[in-house]
Amino acid sequence: MALKLQFWGATETVTGSLHHVISEEGLHFFLDCGLYQGRRQDAEARNRQFPIDPVQVSGVILSHAHLDHSGNLPSLVKNGFRGPVYCTPATADLLPILLKDSAHLMLRDIEYINKRKVSRGQEPLEPLYSLADVEQTIRQIEPVPYHFEKKLDSSLTFRFFDAGHILGSAITRLTWQASNGESRFLVFTGDLGRDHLPILRDPERLDSAHYIITESTYGGRFHDDLSSVEDELSELIRTAINRRSKILIPAFSVGRTQEILYVLNTLLTKGRIPQIPVYLDSPMAIEATAIFSKHLECFDEETMQQLKLNLNPLSPPGVTFTRTVDESKELNGLEGAAVIISASGMCEGGRIVHHIANHAAYRDNVILFVGYQGENTLGRKILDGHKQVNMLGDTFAINCQVKKMLAFSAHADEWEIINWMKAFDAPSIRQIFLVHGEPTAQQALQESLGREGLGPVTIAKHKDIFKLG
Numbered sequence: 001m002a003l004k005l006q007f008w009g010a011t012e013t014v015t016g017s018l019h020h021v022i023s024e025e026g027l028h029f030f031l032d033c034g035l036y037q038g039r040r041q042d043a044e045a046r047n048r049q050f051p052i053d054p055v056q057v058s059g060v061i062l063s064h065a066h067l068d069h070s071g072n073l074p075s076l077v078k079n080g081f082r083g084p085v086y087c088t089p090a091t092a093d094l095l096p097i098l099l100k101d102s103a104h105l106m107l108r109d110i111e112y113i114n115k116r117k118v119s120r121g122q123e124p125l126e127p128l129y130s131l132a133d134v135e136q137t138i139r140q141i142e143p144v145p146y147h148f149e150k151k152l153d154s155s156l157t158f159r160f161f162d163a164g165h166i167l168g169s170a171i172t173r174l175t176w177q178a179s180n181g182e183s184r185f186l187v188f189t190g191d192l193g194r195d196h197l198p199i200l201r202d203p204e205r206l207d208s209a210h211y212i213i214t215e216s217t218y219g220g221r222f223h224d225d226l227s228s229v230e231d232e233l234s235e236l237i238r239t240a241i242n243r244r245s246k247i248l249i250p251a252f253s254v255g256r257t258q259e260i261l262y263v264l265n266t267l268l269t270k271g272r273i274p275q276i277p278v279y280l281d282s283p284m285a286i287e288a289t290a291i292f293s294k295h296l297e298c299f300d301e302e303t304m305q306q307l308k309l310n311l312n313p314l315s316p317p318g319v320t321f322t323r324t325v326d327e328s329k330e331l332n333g334l335e336g337a338a339v340i341i342s343a344s345g346m347c348e349g350g351r352i353v354h355h356i357a358n359h360a361a362y363r364d365n366v367i368l369f370v371g372y373q374g375e376n377t378l379g380r381k382i383l384d385g386h387k388q389v390n391m392l393g394d395t396f397a398i399n400c401q402v403k404k405m406l407a408f409s410a411h412a413d414e415w416e417i418i419n420w421m422k423a424f425d426a427p428s429i430r431q432i433f434l435v436h437g438e439p440t441a442q443q444a445l446q447e448s449l450g451r452e453g454l455g456p457v458t459i460a461k462h463k464d465i466f467k468l469g
Contacts, residue, residue, distance in 0.1 A: 059086060172190065
């Protein structure tokens with residue numbers, strides 16, 4: 001038996017994850033079904049295309065809940081997909097929050113666009129999907145625990161292993177029988193996490209793989225040591241208190257937000273910073289933080305020890321959860337020093353955009369980036385030093401300080417990917433495929449893996465098809 005593997009999304013880019021697997025019996029499965037994010041016209045076209053008619057898809061195996069991996073599921077369902085969406089129990093709890101929020105944002109964006117189109121006598125657009133499509137998607141979710149063997153057809157199974165990226169994130173290993181009766185393994189990293197990150201367990205090491213699909217977000221780059229985070233953040237907070245200024249932190253609602261809360265709690269517990277008002281201004285992040293407490297199976301030993309002592313490392317003293325729009329608007333007139341954590345992480349929407357519009361003109365304020373900023377996103381433009389940016393239908397000055405702390409990253413850097421790969425029996429690896437990375441990062445990782453004797457390594461391209469024997 002052989003599998004066919006077609007690459008579709010997250011090829012030479014970091015969004016829109018989707019890889020198409022065809023079994024010997026002719027069944028079609030997707031590894032992920034993520035939203036492509038970037039220029040609006042490009043994204044609109046790419047998110048409406050699938051490798052095959054969605055009616056023919058037998059199932060989707062989902063690595064984790066982030067929208068660049070899950071966010072196009074409702075569009076797949078809208079177009080006829082009725083199979084199961086396999087994911088870990090924690091991902092199953094997070095998905096409804098993220099997908100509903102995505103549908104609301106799409107509807108709001110399309111209403112704004114259509115007002116302009118109608119005024120010009122143009123045909124209005126439909127959103128990519130609706131809340132009803134999200135509700136149907138939720139009904140198709142089938143949770144699969146870590147390490148449980150799930151049968152897909154008579155000779156194809158898969159298991160999830162902890163990827164250590166966000167709550168519930170999974171490495172997927174597909175297993176099938178070759179024509180000679182031997183087992184074959186295809187491993188898909190999804191987004192690979194890092195060792196020693198706060199809260200979550202480290203990525204699991206696997207020892208057997210013949211084919212590996214790995215992310216390459218930080219190929220050619222190396223993160224600062226995690227210990228530097230406490231030093232840098234405590235200095236920024238002490239400076240903000242002295243200057244009575246604001247620190248704005250764009251953060252993904254799932255993963256990064258909880259890590260920031262954890263580190264703030266650690267700094268307060270150690271006495272490294274005075275108490276400062278902290279506002280978590282993201283209803284989705286507030287919901288996600290509550291879900292964390294339900295999934296102790298994902299926590300590392302240090303976090304478990306704190307919980308046993310009835311300590312909540314995700315709720316530092318002085319934190320205020322702002323749920324309503326009115327509560328969020330009140331932060332515009334906030335006096336004195338404060339930390340405002342809000343979504344979206346790449347500043348492509350959400351309340352963080354309004355906070356930047358209201359606070360970025362003041363020199364003492366800080367925008368602190370703690371995660372990856374994709375090409376053509378508002379976050380990338382600000383990080384790249386643009387002094388004027390367009391948002392909310394207007395142009396705004398960026399006079400404040402712009403900082404980044406990539407040690408917070410939940411993506412493995414180049415050395416961490418290589419180190420994770422070294423757990424495999426290298427002679428058994430027939431092919432490594434690089435996805436989820438920009439071209440320069442992928443070229444750097446391809447060269448480094450080769451120098452380490454790991455490979456052969458292929459940079460996957462859109463619509464490439466491989467036969468895996």
